[in-house]
Amino acid sequence: MIRFNSVTKRYADGGVAVDSLDLVIDSGEITVLVGPSGCGKTTTLRMINRMVEPTSGHILLDGRDVTQIKPTELRRGIGYVIQQAGLFPNYTVLDNIATVPRLLGKTRRAARRQALELLGKVGLDPALAGRYPAQLSGGQQQRVGVARAIAADPPVLLMDEPFSAVDPVVRQQLQRDLLQLQADLHKTIVFVTHDIDEAITLGDRIAVMRNGGRLAQLAAPAELLSRPADTFVAGFVGRDRGYRALGFASAGHLPLHDEAVLRIGEPRGAARDRGQDGWVLVVQDALPLGWLRTTALDDAADDPVTPEMLNLGGTLADESGTLREALDAALSAPSGRGVVVHEDGTFAGTVTASEVLARIESRAAHLREQATR
Amino acid sequence: MTALWDYLRDNHAEIQSWAVTTLWLSLLPLLAGLALALPAGWLAARHAWTRDTLLALSGALYTIPSLVLFLVLPELLGTRILSAVNVGVALTIYVFALLVRTITDALTAVPSELLAAATAIGHSNLQRLWAVQLPVATPVIAAGLRVAAVSNVSLISVASIIGVSQLGQLFTLGESTETLTPIVLGLIFFVVLAFLYDGAILALTRVLTPWRKAARP
Numbered sequence A: 001m002i003r004f005n006s007v008t009k010r011y012a013d014g015g016v017a018v019d020s021l022d023l024v025i026d027s028g029e030i031t032v033l034v035g036p037s038g039c040g041k042t043t044t045l046r047m048i049n050r051m052v053e054p055t056s057g058h059i060l061l062d063g064r065d066v067t068q069i070k071p072t073e074l075r076r077g078i079g080y081v082i083q084q085a086g087l088f089p090n091y092t093v094l095d096n097i098a099t100v101p102r103l104l105g106k107t108r109r110a111a112r113r114q115a116l117e118l119l120g121k122v123g124l125d126p127a128l129a130g131r132y133p134a135q136l137s138g139g140q141q142q143r144v145g146v147a148r149a150i151a152a153d154p155p156v157l158l159m160d161e162p163f164s165a166v167d168p169v170v171r172q173q174l175q176r177d178l179l180q181l182q183a184d185l186h187k188t189i190v191f192v193t194h195d196i197d198e199a200i201t202l203g204d205r206i207a208v209m210r211n212g213g214r215l216a217q218l219a220a221p222a223e224l225l226s227r228p229a230d231t232f233v234a235g236f237v238g239r240d241r242g243y244r245a246l247g248f249a250s251a252g253h254l255p256l257h258d259e260a261v262l263r264i265g266e267p268r269g270a271a272r273d274r275g276q277d278g279w280v281l282v283v284q285d286a287l288p289l290g291w292l293r294t295t296a297l298d299d300a301a302d303d304p305v306t307p308e309m310l311n312l313g314g315t316l317a318d319e320s321g322t323l324r325e326a327l328d329a330a331l332s333a334p335s336g337r338g339v340v341v342h343e344d345g346t347f348a349g350t351v352t353a354s355e356v357l358a359r360i361e362s363r364a365a366h367l368r369e370q371a372t373r
Numbered sequence B: 001m002t003a004l005w006d007y008l009r010d011n012h013a014e015i016q017s018w019a020v021t022t023l024w025l026s027l028l029p030l031l032a033g034l035a036l037a038l039p040a041g042w043l044a045a046r047h048a049w050t051r052d053t054l055l056a057l058s059g060a061l062y063t064i065p066s067l068v069l070f071l072v073l074p075e076l077l078g079t080r081i082l083s084a085v086n087v088g089v090a091l092t093i094y095v096f097a098l099l100v101r102t103i104t105d106a107l108t109a110v111p112s113e114l115l116a117a118a119t120a121i122g123h124s125n126l127q128r129l130w131a132v133q134l135p136v137a138t139p140v141i142a143a144g145l146r147v148a149a150v151s152n153v154s155l156i157s158v159a160s161i162i163g164v165s166q167l168g169q170l171f172t173l174g175e176s177t178e179t180l181t182p183i184v185l186g187l188i189f190f191v192v193l194a195f196l197y198d199g200a201i202l203a204l205t206r207v208l209t210p211w212r213k214a215a216r217p
């Protein structure tokens, strides 16, 4: 557990970056610090490993005042990942990852062997071990950065906008992989970002900060979306927070409809018989592939259905997923029937937008009732 | 051409001993100057006030005319005026003066984010210097070293004016006997020596920074 006890940081030029901050960061969780540029996120983060010393107040790491611990020793026990990864250009990937174990006195051999194992853990091809950072893509560099930070298995991980320099698709992948890694490692992660969506995706708890390093709200993502503490938080969280809150509401047991599906390779003639409102769902080994428009089929009724003929616009909703997923599946399906799948990806049934909306309505009514009681 | 060969054969013993002195005079000051400039540059890169002091000092040293230095040093060092030590010390001072600025700039040019990352994962200042800052600054330092080596070689030839026996003697000899052969020979020697240093430092830099080759597309 990391505890900030009325911590203030005033820089030499007189600017107050963090103003009497009280904050408790629970162990084994991802706590996200989010807020506008210059609000003091990096300063807050760097006070934990004494890269920045507070002007007043105390920071306790598992009950121990960090100023009582020698800086180099403290830092070797805390992983740190920065934007652009901050990899050493003169070290190979392997030696970058092996840095902290080496600093802790491991032999080069042992440190490298450990580093090699970590490559796989962060989703990197071991063949990259001998490359230099300049020979990696941005996403790969970030993965090396994460591997380096966890190499010595520190209980605490500090991450300062680690994914902000990569494109959205890669960022999403990195976020997913971080969550998977965290499910495995249960580190105490303090993650800084100015992207509220990233905060909501990653955070077990989110600390919204406002300028001057003051805490505006500390809450779980769902609570932040449904009950912002004030207008600043509400504005920061964004206008479509009502919709995004559905991403935290379980869809429960939706009324699924059966669908007469078509297997890939079956003759096109069959599509017209099984189609419903002009669309038929095409599957392969029970996995949904896409929708086929039955009215647009030409006369070659005996020719097989091929993947090129399919409309791939619809998203898939997980059976045990959220209301947001279910609604999105229904809205994006060309047939208007959202495809729901079992955990193993096989077809479970379809659901319509109005059915999902009815579920949302009743959930909202239930919440209102709870609130007034 | 044959005149050069003949001259070389006739004065073989003398030229060989001059060449050995020239080699020492060019190599030792370069190494000594680098060894002194590294800690000074590191100190200068750390604080604003050390930076100002050291850069002012090295700038002042560099403006002293070489001839004056050659003549004043014997007084200061208590050596004989013709001693090669004078030349060696003078050259060391020039190499030092030239390299302090380069090394300071090279160390300061290492991205602060990179240094912050090194600090953040637990390097002490010295470990950080050794593992990250110095290697990353190496190409720039090496470029400065190449300039220093070449300027060093050309300064040695000036030292012949005060009579230290080395290849620069060929110039004074040629002038006093009004023959061109030793002068041309001396020129060839010094140009080759300058190229040798340049090439050697370049090759050594390549070996020390394999990661730079990797960075090129």
Ligand SMILES: Nc1ncnc2c1ncn2[C@@H]1O[C@H](COP(=O)(O)OP(=O)(O)OP(=O)(O)O)[C@@H](O)[C@H]1O
Residues within 6 Å of the ligand: A011, A012, A013, A015, A016, A017, A036, A037, A038, A039, A040, A041, A042, A043, A044, A194
């Ligand atoms: N070394 C420093 N000296 C003086 N002022 C500083 C220093 N570092 C940061 N500040 C100031 O402190 C405030 C907080 O800075 P900080 O870097 O913590 O913000 P941040 O929330 O991380 O911003 P960003 O999202 O842009 O990274 C800013 O106003 C900044 O100008």
Ligand SMILES: [Mg+2]
Residues within 6 Å of the ligand: A041, A042, A043, A160
């Ligand atoms: Mg920041």
